[in-house]
Amino acid sequence: MNIYQPHLMRIREITDETVDTRTLKLEFEDSGLAGQFQFYAGQFGEYSVFGEGESTFCIASPPTRSGYIECSFKATGKVTQALRRLNVGDTVGFRGPYGNHFPLEEMKGHSIVFIAGGIGLAPVRAVIWNVLDLRDQFKDVTIIYGARSVGDLVYKRELEEWGQRKDIKLCLAVDPGGETPEWKGMVARIPTAVEQTVTTAEGNFAVICGPPIMIKFTLPVLEKLGFPGDRIYTTLENRMKCGIGKCGRCNIGPTYVCKDGPVFTATQMRKLPQEF
Amino acid sequence: MTHKYLSHQGLAALVAELLSAGTRVIAPVRAKDDAGQIDYQLIASYEEAALGVRLPRRSLKEFFLPPTEVLLSYKQTKAGVEITDVPTVAPPQVILGAIPCDVAGLAVVDKVMNWDYRDELWFGRRDATTIVNLLCNIMDATCFCTAVGLGPESFTGSDVMLAPVEGGYLAYLITERGEALLKGHGEEAAADAIAHAEAARKEVRGKVEPNLAAVPAEFSTWLASNFDNPLWKTIALRCHGCGACAAVCPTCHCFDIVDEHISADEGVRRRNWDSCQTSLFTLHASGHNPRGSQSERFRQRIQHKFAIYPSRFGDLLCTGCGRCSRACPGGMDLPTIVSELVALSEAKPEVSGQ
Numbered sequence: 001m002n003i004y005q006p007h008l009m010r011i012r013e014i015t016d017e018t019v020d021t022r023t024l025k026l027e028f029e030d031s032g033l034a035g036q037f038q039f040y041a042g043q044f045g046e047y048s049v050f051g052e053g054e055s056t057f058c059i060a061s062p063p064t065r066s067g068y069i070e071c072s073f074k075a076t077g078k079v080t081q082a083l084r085r086l087n088v089g090d091t092v093g094f095r096g097p098y099g100n101h102f103p104l105e106e107m108k109g110h111s112i113v114f115i116a117g118g119i120g121l122a123p124v125r126a127v128i129w130n131v132l133d134l135r136d137q138f139k140d141v142t143i144i145y146g147a148r149s150v151g152d153l154v155y156k157r158e159l160e161e162w163g164q165r166k167d168i169k170l171c172l173a174v175d176p177g178g179e180t181p182e183w184k185g186m187v188a189r190i191p192t193a194v195e196q197t198v199t200t201a202e203g204n205f206a207v208i209c210g211p212p213i214m215i216k217f218t219l220p221v222l223e224k225l226g227f228p229g230d231r232i233y234t235t236l237e238n239r240m241k242c243g244i245g246k247c248g249r250c251n252i253g254p255t256y257v258c259k260d261g262p263v264f265t266a267t268q269m270r271k272l273p274q275e276f
Numbered sequence: 277m278t279h280k281y282l283s284h285q286g287l288a289a290l291v292a293e294l295l296s297a298g299t300r301v302i303a304p305v306r307a308k309d310d311a312g313q314i315d316y317q318l319i320a321s322y323e324e325a326a327l328g329v330r331l332p333r334r335s336l337k338e339f340f341l342p343p344t345e346v347l348l349s350y351k352q353t354k355a356g357v358e359i360t361d362v363p364t365v366a367p368p369q370v371i372l373g374a375i376p377c378d379v380a381g382l383a384v385v386d387k388v389m390n391w392d393y394r395d396e397l398w399f400g401r402r403d404a405t406t407i408v409n410l411l412c413n414i415m416d417a418t419c420f421c422t423a424v425g426l427g428p429e430s431f432t433g434s435d436v437m438l439a440p441v442e443g444g445y446l447a448y449l450i451t452e453r454g455e456a457l458l459k460g461h462g463e464e465a466a467a468d469a470i471a472h473a474e475a476a477r478k479e480v481r482g483k484v485e486p487n488l489a490a491v492p493a494e495f496s497t498w499l500a501s502n503f504d505n506p507l508w509k510t511i512a513l514r515c516h517g518c519g520a521c522a523a524v525c526p527t528c529h530c531f532d533i534v535d536e537h538i539s540a541d542e543g544v545r546r547r548n549w550d551s552c553q554t555s556l557f558t559l560h561a562s563g564h565n566p567r568g569s570q571s572e573r574f575r576q577r578i579q580h581k582f583a584i585y586p587s588r589f590g591d592l593l594c595t596g597c598g599r600c601s602r603a604c605p606g607g608m609d610l611p612t613i614v615s616e617l618v619a620l621s622e623a624k625p626e627v628s629g630q
Contacts, residue, residue, distance in 0.1 A: 002364055002396045004347045004533065004547070008357060029356065050350040050357050051543045053535045077561030091357040238566060239558050241533045244393040247550070248530030249558050251576075252566070253503055254584045259392070273503040276566045 003244065006048055006093030007033060011086055012068065017154035021119055022084055023060065023072040026092065038097075039063050041104060041126040042235055042263040045096025046243045047071055048079070049086065055079035056240045058262070059097060060122040062129035069094070072122040072154060098243040099262045102127050102233055107205045111140035113198055115218060117190050117210025118147050121154050123235045123262075124209050128162075135167060140204075142169040144197055146190045149178030171197045191217045194225075201226035208234045212276075219266055229267030236262050236269075238276060252276045278455070280462035281469055283444035288322040290461045291372065295320065300369035302339060304332050316374070327373035328440070330414050335526030335597065336371060336378045337385075340401045343523075344548045347397075347533065352541040364396035366404040370457065373410045373438070376430040377421045377595040381526025382407075383433030387589040388529060397547075406457050408447075411439040411476060415484050418598035420611045422481055423488035426595055429477035439473035446473040484596075488611045491582070491592070491618060498621035499583035503575070507620070511613065512574030514606040519551030521577070521600035521608070527593045530557075552576045574608075582614070 013025035028034035040063055048054040055077065061070035075084040086092065104127070112131060116124040131138050143162060147153045153172070162170045172185035173193040179185075186193050190210065198204075206227050208218060215234060222232055238257045241247035250257040253273035264272075282290070294301050300318055303325035307313035314332045316339070319325055349360045371379075386402065389395040412421075412428035421427055431437055435454030438445040446469050447462060449455045522528035532550040537543040550557060553573050559565045567573050585593035594610075601609045 001361055002347065003393050004545070005359065005361065008359065010356070048535075048545075050352065050545075051535050051537050053545075054533055080561065093357075093359075237560075239560055241531065241550075245391045246388055246393070246395060246529070247532070248552060248580070249550075251580075251584065253579065254500060254587050275503075275572065 004095070004242070006046065006054075006095045009069075009092050009094045011088050011090050011092065014088055017072060017156070018152055020076075021072060021074045021154055023070055023155075024083070024086075024092070025061075025068055025070050026094065027068045029091070034067055037066075037069075039069075040097070040101030041130045042101035042123060043097035043099050044243070044258075044262055045069075045071075045094050045098060046240070047073075047083065048093035048095075049082040050091070050093060052082035053079045054093070054095075054241070055083070056237070056243060058123040058126065058235065060125055062126050062133060064130050064133035072119065074119055095243065099258055100260070102207060102235075102263050104130055107131070108134075108137045110138065111142070111204045112138060113142045113144065113194075113204055113206045115144045115190060115194060115206060115208040115210070117145075117214040118152060119154060120210035120214070121145055122209075124207055125155060125158070127207055132168075140169065141167065142171070142198065144171045144173070144190065144193050146173035146175070146186075146188075146193060147178070148175045150174055150180045150183055152178070169197070189217075190214050191221045194218055194221045198222075198225055201228075201231075204231065206232045208232060222266075227266075229270065230265045232266035233263055234266065234269065236264060236276060278449045279465040279470055279473075280447045280449065280458055281441070281444065281465040282438070282447050282458070282462040286444060286462055287438075290458070291319070291322040291325075293461075294370055298367075300367060301372055302336075302369060303327065303372040304329065304374075307333065316371070316378075319372075325373060328410050328412075328414055331375060331416075331419075331597065331599070332378070333599075334524055335381055335599065336374055337381065337526055337529070339369070339371070339405075340382060340398055341385075341529060341531070341547075341549070344546055345397065347545045347547050349538075349544045350542065362397070364400040366401040368404050369401075369406075371405060371407045374407055374434070375414070375597070376409050376412050376428060376432070376434070376437075377419075377426060377597040378526050379407050379409045379434045380421075380426050380430055380432040381595045381597070384527050384585075384589075384591045384593060384595065385529050387591065388585075391588075406436075406453050407434045408436040408438060408454070408457070409434040411437060411473070411480065413440075413476075413480055413483075415480070415487075416598075417487060418601045418609075418611065419484050419596060420488035420598060420614075421596035422484045423490050423611070423614070424592045424594050424596040425490075428480040428484055439476055441469045441472050446470060448473075488596075488615055489618070491614060492622070495618055495621055496583045496586045496592075499579055499617070500587065502621075503579070507617075508571045508575040510571075512571040512608075515553065515570050515574050515604075515608055516606050517553050517555060517570050517573060518605060519553045520603040520605065521610075522551035522553060523549060524599040524603045526595055526597055526599075527581070552580070578613070578617070 008029040009026040238250040437448040581593040
């Protein structure tokens with residue numbers, strides 16, 4: 001078996017998040033492997049539809065829930081459109097886990113602010129559930145999540161659950177014009193939502209993921225609040241083929257997203273050449 | 277290091293013995309479509325080999341990383357998907373009369389292929405191969421191996437080096453694998469044959485050295501800190517983005533992975549050569565492209581070869597074979613570009629009028 005050969009996984013559940021975004025719950029065909037498989041929040045894999053090819057996404061489920069993994073994707077390219085045509089019981093390929101991960105051990109004992117935009121919630125969700133499954137080991141949990149419109153919010157059933165929990169401060173926001181008459185959350189862009197929700201950076205970690213434009217305008221807000229650059233974590237995506245440092249396409253200057261990332265601090269991000 | 281003397285007949289006998297034992301032998305031969313050109317190819321007899329004639333059109337890369345290769349085959353059944361492995365153990369082969377820069381290229385690429393995850397397909401072929409290179413005396417004005425830390429006499433990556441002497445070759449037995457190959461072949465080398473070969477090894481360097489001065493160690497650091505230098509915008513203007521440079525390069529190893537149907541239910545996953553010079557290489561499905569212009573793609577090529585790879589693995593990702601310059605339809609000449617960049621990196625900063 002060579003390093004490019006995927007494990008076989010079966011689709012156990014399909015959840016439509018939005019009109020074009022879908023979550024698959026996958027289980028290893030080989031039950032022995034299912035027991036051995038370990039990963040950390042923030043790692044990614046190469047998911048494949050046989051006959052169509054491979055595509056790179058994060059593992060969107062937390063390592064605290066074993067026996068399965070979840071991935072969320074938007075039907076955009078050849079592989080993601082093919083993934084969308086599959087049904088429960090169908091087989092997909094998976095290679096991974098690859099890359100580094102969020103520093104959960106370091107975050108223990110601290111408060112965490114999670115900030116996500118659109119499908120950027122997928123990698124953040126893995127950390128959120130990881131933290132919630134070990135809730136007593138962390139201090140305050142704040143989740144700020146926004147999308148262009150109400151229809152673009154993903155993991156709606158979980159947003160509802162988080163909103164009901166007393167041990168989470170949840171702030172939902174949609175862009176101006178994206179609200180519905182029933183919308184009870186904020187109508188604001190993420191940087192504004194962060195400004196209005198987060199009051200202190202003291203001892204906090206921030207985990208942020210979303211479109212580049214969101215990250216660009218949110219980082220100054222976090223820095224103004226006093227978050228040091230090495231306590232702000234984000235995860236980058238770039239086109240990959242191998243996922244293991246050989247195919248030569250995900251590097252940003254000397255930094256390989258697949259090997260050095262995908263998780264980077266804001267300090268590390270600022271040092272990267274502007275080529276992403 | 278030990279030496280042996282191998283006559284032309286002795287080398288022919290060695291090749292005949294290898295072939296009869298079923299070992300694949302690859303050597304430079306006259307190209308089928310153009311007798312003036314040389315290709316590395318499987319040979320069926322020693323007489324086919326054209327050793328030391330001129331630089332082969334393509335490097336040795338294709339014998340270790342084929343232009344296209346199957347990574348796995350799959351079959352959809354009612355019960356699910358069945359995957360069939362491809363073997364990672366390769367049949368034994370000997371490369372005879374390889375050019376030192378091509379052999380060095382393999383040793384350089386070994387490092388990325390073994391970066392935490394070992395590429396068994398690459399190493400399966402590497403482990404099955406014994407390499408006999410030939411002291412290079414076929415350099416031209418585009419060669420610059422001595423500028424990148426190698427040379428026409430370089431042993432890097434080779435098991436045996438042959439240096440022409442009267443009546444045959446002096447064989448330098450570089451590795452144990454090389455000694456094993458020549459076990460039972462050749463004779464004790466006379467002192468004057470060794471002296472003659474050593475003199476030739478010194479002499480050949482002088483034929484390449486004037487082409488390009490040695491790339492200074494600080495060049496990598498300068499490149500890394502000049503990622504945003506405006507020079508990248510103009511330097512690539514003649515680059516068409518065709519990727520010919522990567523195809524002929526002994527060290528360019530970037531690849532694509534694609535699936536290919538054979539029938540509705542069956543197919544293969546393939547690894548194909550790719551090049552960072554094409555616009556599709558980094559294009560996201562969303563339409564975003566981190567390297568959207570040719571200047572950014574050419575910057576990637578130069579940075580990868582002279583800054584990124586050395587910072588990761590210690591070696592330049594270039595062996596100075598000059599094939600990219602010969603293949604380029606736009607006249608992008610790597611030694612010229614490198615020498616201009618090096619000159620820029622060594623230029624004293626202008627003293628600002630206080």
